[in-house]
Amino acid sequence: MQKIRAGRLLATATSMSLFTVAASADAGVPMLFVTFPAMVVSLIPIVLVETVVLARALKTRAALLAKSTAIANVVSTIIGIPLTWVALVILELVTDGGSAHDLTTPLQKFLAVTWQAPWLIPYERELYWMVPAASLALLVPFFFASYFIEAPIVARLERGFPASQVRAAVFRANVASYIGLAIFNIAWLMWSIEYAPRM
Template sequence: MGRIGVVARPDRRRPIVRVNNSLAETSGGYLASPVVNTIRRRLVLDGPGCIARPHGSILHCLGVHRASGCSPNCGRQSPVIGPPRCLTFKPSYLRHFVFPKRRLAYFIAFPRGSTWLTSPSTGRQNAAHFGSLRCAPAPVTSNVSHMQTRPVRYYIAAAASALLFARAARADAGVPLLFLTLPGMVLALLPVIAIEAIVLARTFRSNVLSVLKASALANIASTLLGIPITWVVLVLLQDLTGGGRSYGLTTPLQKLLAVTWQAPWLIPYEGDLYWMVPAASLALMVPFFIASVYIELAVVLRIVADNPPLLVRRAVLRSNLLTYAILCFLNAGWLISSLSRGAAHG
């Protein structure tokens, strides 16, 4: 049936237990078995498959995407407990799961046409006995598909409405900093992609060209998607916490809050915008950095799935630390230059 063994990766101290299942026809994919890795409680799911946990008579799958129009369980009336039907999988997608300390019954399931091959975990290393479970696909209706795609459209429409409302409400009473900083970030996209590709290549011990695509797609996604969404969230938080009105610039604390708390949409202090814009841009580097790390990590994990996720996280964090340090250095120079010119003219 399958061959169970311990594979120790050179860049990871913890061994990962895998099941090489040729019967499931996973196109060379590997499925890790939690039954033999009970000490570390870690497993890797690489390739099409499903890791399921029984909850009553229904199995809940982890790391899979349920197709529309599917019932939650196809093994309810079957003597062999199987995973839910109508599941779609992403091949070559690497995902780590950490299991709870208490012992639970887990199943490793493989799609093979309309048949599910399942392997219950019994806590023994020879628990690779597969049972079959046939499951007819449920019909997909347009109503169910509409209901499942509606939340995505709802969130997009809500974000767009919030942005339009903020722009309409503050058309004459503020400076939306996104429209001043985003063009500069777009211009810096090419050197940032090159720098982060070099960092990724050195971390993965590969050539730059092999990770250039991952760096490019990750940075494009974070710049054109992550930063604007982060800015919209910050504008909403600024409004909800009372940062939409003027408090003055009399004290140092008021000046600090004006370029941090009120940085997403600056209050138009006309005589002080020359230093407030670069100072607020420097303050926004922190939330933009956090958003970039998470978005780029999600993109890079899907593209370079052959590398361990911990190594990918380290590489993405290092590359973003380097590029954002350069951006902060340039932004600080802009702020110092603006303060110098303002002092000379004042």
């Protein structure tokens, strides 16, 4: 009963926090709705890459690890990424990241796509480059969330290997897949700066 009440309180607090951020930022761009569909679409290639890296690290056949890798990635993508984003939005809110600032200096621009990356402030004329830049910045917390969720799942499903070895292999696998995601985001950012229409 207490767990249910705690869950309801957390959900209410989260909803209120998100509403406050949306109101103070005049809607803005909630980056979960930009990054999450891409994460779901890229699940298959990510699972393939991570399975191959895991197999090499654990010195076994990739086919034997495909199921556990897929399960771990589905859990981290469907549950881990949204929860991480909610935590980042709350952090942005409580540290005054929900307020608009000038974008006249390189530091201000950097903060706008890192500190404010979870829910971008609507700097309308700058969003053409800010959205891909924020997506790139969010890969850092998403990487750690993915690793800390996937490592124990794979270790539990693959008990034939030492847990420490599995965790190290999962870390390497996530590095490989996130390098691919980073390359995509960098290409997207460069294309946006060069070709995307300005508002």
